[in-house]
Amino acid sequence: MKKLLKVLATGLPLAVGLAVTGPAAAEQVKVGVAAEPYPPFTVPDASGKWSGWEIDFADAVCAEAKLDCVITPVSWDGIIPALNTKKIDMIVTSMSITAEREKTIDFTDHYYKVPTLVIGLKDTQFEATPEGLNDKILGVQASTIHQAYAKKHFEPAGATIKEYQTQDEANNDLAAGRVDAVQADQLALQTFLDSETGSACCDIKGSVAPDDDVLGQGVGIGLRKGDTELKDKLNTAIKAIRENGTYAKFNAKYFDFDVYGE
Structure with a gap:
């Protein structure tokens, strides 16, 4: 039963x-x-x-x-x-x-x-690479593989990493323009992009480069x-x-x- x-x-x-x-x-x-x-x-x-x-x-x-x-x-x-x-x-x-x-x-x-994505505001053009994010504020959820990945690959290249307790908080700050991009897994971010708020503000900038040691x-x-x-x-x-x-x-x-x- x-x-x-x-x-x-x-x-x-x-x-x-x-x-x-x-x-x-x-x-x-x-x-x-x-x-x-x-x-x-x-x-x-x-x-x-x-x-x-x-x-x-x-x-x-x-x-x-x-x-x-x-x-x-x-x-x-x-x-x-x-x-x-x-x-x-x-x-x-x-x-x-x-x-x-x-x-x-x-x-x-x-x-x-599933893949790991970076999404950002529609009116900004950049790629999900260290070079593309070198002057951007990137939001990630604290204590996650995405925080670890961003600290390893994006922060040394010049990105500013902003940490959040929940993914929703990061997404909301992106929609409000307080960060330039957020990183998370494809499924969680697609749910946001399918919402009224997400579809109006943001789009996918690309998948991050593989790193099995960090992303698992x-x-x-x-x-x-x-x-x-x-x-x-x-x-x-x-x-x-x-x-x-x-x-x-x-x-x-x-x-x-x-x-x-x-």
């Missing part, structure tokens, strides 16, 4: 697990998502209910793996410490698999992979080191929903192409 994800409100006791058929209840796990909205992947409404592509993904994976999952919002910059101190059991919030992160946590196989090998579920049993369950579930059509079904609700990537 497909188990619905339940939102765990901050400071409240853990919700009682749903009853399941069979001799034993499903294993309950806390699924950490960034408390900051990241449309179209994770978006809370006024009541605290979460929706979005990654919520549907987590729901499908948990159902396939027979896990009783509880959505647990955590501040982005504290989400890895929350995992390692067992406040949550896994991270499903567009976290890229990088060598630096793999020093402290483990990852499942990737579950989506796609997005995976973050896990504690040594949690191999859960990792195996989740990898099996990711493969299964890819093969049985579940992934394609919820993917089509948000995108007109397969975001799984290579």
Whole structure:
């Protein structure tokens, strides 16, 4: 039976697990998502209910793996410490698999992979290169691969890097003309460009040059080191929903192409 994800409100006791058929209840796990909205992947409404592509993904994976999952919002910059101190059991919030992160946590196989873009105001012409951004203010979300990439490639060439707690804040400052450009993954930026505000102000300047050391090998579920049993369950579930059509079904609700990537 497909188990619905339940939102765990901050400071409240853990919700009682749903009853399941069979001799034993499903294993309950806390699924950490960034408390900051990241449309179209994770978006809370006024009541605290979460929706979005990654919520549907987590729901499908948990159902396939027979896990009783509880959505647990955590501040982005504290989400890895929350995992390692067992406040949550896994991270499903567009976290890229990088060598630096793999020093402290483990990852499942990737579950989506898309290019990294730079967008800017329509009335300015420049490319998504160190030379193109050498006199520009570039907005990035703090504690992300995009911040690390901008610091490594664009700041030394003369760009001014402005950091934000959420991507929405960076996008809003771009629309207001307070920064010249922002960098993020293709899907998050396309959602903004498809909005009334984004389509009026901004366009794509290009994809950044590859850097697997910084940008990683796609997005995976973050896990504690040594949690191999859960990792195996989740990898099996990711493969299964890819093969049985579940992934394609919820993917089509948000995108007109397969975001799984290579």
